Amino acid sequence: MTRGNQREKDRERAQARNAKGKLKDDGLTPEQRRERDAKALQEKTAKKAAQAAGGSNASGGGSKK
Structure with a gap:
């Protein structure tokens, strides 16, 4: 099941990308x-x-004209 493995790899990559985006929490209201x-x-x-x-x-x- 190559497709199943590809989906799992993609999920891992997506989670890694989302984790990087969450680092912008500066603690401000x-x-x-x-x-x-x-x-x-x-x-x-x-x-x-x-x-x-x-x-x-x-x-x-x-x-600009």
Whole structure:
């Protein structure tokens, strides 16, 4: 039963993948996580705005028509 063995191997691989994804538990409550993410987003947008105000276009996107 090669197929049965393949299924078992796939289940093991799936469990290993899911275990890796669970490592992101940082011990924060959902509210704390929201605040942290909001702060990071504000910093990111401020940096992007400062970069745009400086005239430097590092992304190479150019203007859309």
